[in-house]
Amino acid sequence: MFFLWFYRSVCVCVCVCVGRSVITGAHRAAVASAVTRVEVLIDSFRRKQPFTHFLSFALNHPQVQQGFLRFREQVLELCGQDAGVDESIFQNPAKLHLTIGTLALLNEQEVTRASELLQQCRDAIRDITEAKPLPVEVRGIEYMNDDPSMVDVLYAKVTVRDGSEKLQQIADRLVEYFAAAGLMERERERVKIHGTIMNTLFRKDPSAEDKGASARPNAKDREAFNAKNILQMFGEVYFGAFELNSVQISQRFSTDSTGYYSSAGRVTFS
Template sequence: MNILQPQIVRIGNRRYRHNHSTFKSNDPIEPYEEETDEMFVERKVGLLNDEEYNDEACYLECKQIPAVSDQFNQIEFVNGYYKLDLCVAEAFYGSLIGRNGEKKSKLERDTQTSVRIPRRNQGDTVTIEGNDKKSIISCLNRLQLMIQTARSQKPFTHLITFPLKFDQLKHRFKEFIDLVLRDCSQDRGVHESIFQLPNKLHLTVNICTILSEFELDQAASLLEKCKKSFISDLLNGKKLKVQIKGLEYMNDDPAQVDVLYAKVTGLDSVNALQSIADGIMKTFVESGYARKQFERVKLHATVMNSLRRVDMSVDNEFEDKKESKSQRESFDCRNILKFFGDYDFGIYVLEEIHLSLRFTSAPDGYYECISKINF
């Protein structure tokens, strides 16, 4: 993550910078002892004392948070108290409970609620109970912040991509590989193992952390929402045509490159491709499933990645911190740029966006598709 562009967490009309702590890949991680969520909520949000939690302004502000607002009408009044059932992936239970139940107890004490979290393999419904709706909403708000922080510490599980499953592109890409190996194989670090697999060429929109069947259903619904709310209007019945031509690299020294990619250009006057990618990224970041890594989506097709030298399962350049700690040997792409810098991979019409499971292969060689939308 770029520390100069920290993740922004929205709470009502306010915004807070979410500073992720860094750690070494061999540092032990004990899920029942993480303090990041407590530190984040207490120091950055400052909504934890009883007086502030019961304040009417805080209550109204919480109601305006989309994730909270969606749950507001589901609060029930049962036997003299208020109750809300919330679907939570089991992977977050440790972060919500804490060692010896300390986090859960503090959450209940601060929000004046009772929180019931199932035992492992006993379901995915967390129940909040309280004497009034304000307490329920306050607890829900804090729970979601804790979940959001815990999610940011877990590895990415899914990709949102424009698949580039075109026979002509595969042919042109294989030709590119053969030419580079013929003319540049003597250059430092250039080896056939670092090329992308032709069947997995794609444009990455975002990478997500999705940890339960319920969350997968929500993610699929978000894709459909994107299609209905802005993608259809942007395309307005027209085809999404792009040109893939030219090469660029992701650092300042072409002699020390880790990722080389093909440039992608939309062939329409309104640049619908960029707008669609940015809109999807924004939707998934606001949902909490994705992390904002750049201000806008960098549309490109990775063709060479030095991480593939040590791990052939690497699927894109935005790797998790643990993965990026792997020993990687950069490569010298100066001659590749000199000889093939304007290489033309062709013009194509994009027709699908996939939500796919990382590190998988479907029968056609692409990633296993969990959900998709067609244009």
């Protein structure tokens, strides 16, 4: 695909190939202008695309999966008559995860670039974890909107067992790196890491994923549920504890041999 720009009567030809742009021109200023224009166009295009990957901490440890299945069974038994509550809106236990941020990677070259960027973050991550796994606990639930009788997404709370903010620090650092590289939008100063356990998007598509904690899908795409009784009965429910030892770039709409999302890149904490 070819584009032409004119800068002070100088023609600049931009040849956009798969994964790269070739810009030629007679004057440096014209080429620099074209580079800026292409970067703006790509960034604008990326913002309009559905995300393809996301940075995640896996929560699908067997103990947490068992705790989640108990929670699901008890909610359906005790709150199954509440408006909008049914089995279809529960997360797949094998895909339980914390979302850090989403990525719209436009081609294989960008997937490779994102994977390489994650590897470049390894030392910074291990400085935070002291090159050890993080003992984490999954306990309690929360929602984000103002009305507990009209909830679209219910989240599990995850904390580091020593009370530190190491998990938050890793998430913030990763978003900082990926946003600086132009691969991710930084929506807030501190990342809202969230582990979805119930999502009304799952009614129509069990593989659906919210764009993030601040996403606002069209109301007509989902039917909210009444979470008042769930929050009252299970507000401090214990799902389990385990040692978290990695962060990965997860591919949307994919499944690996464990039932979790396929990885396009991973860094371990130890």
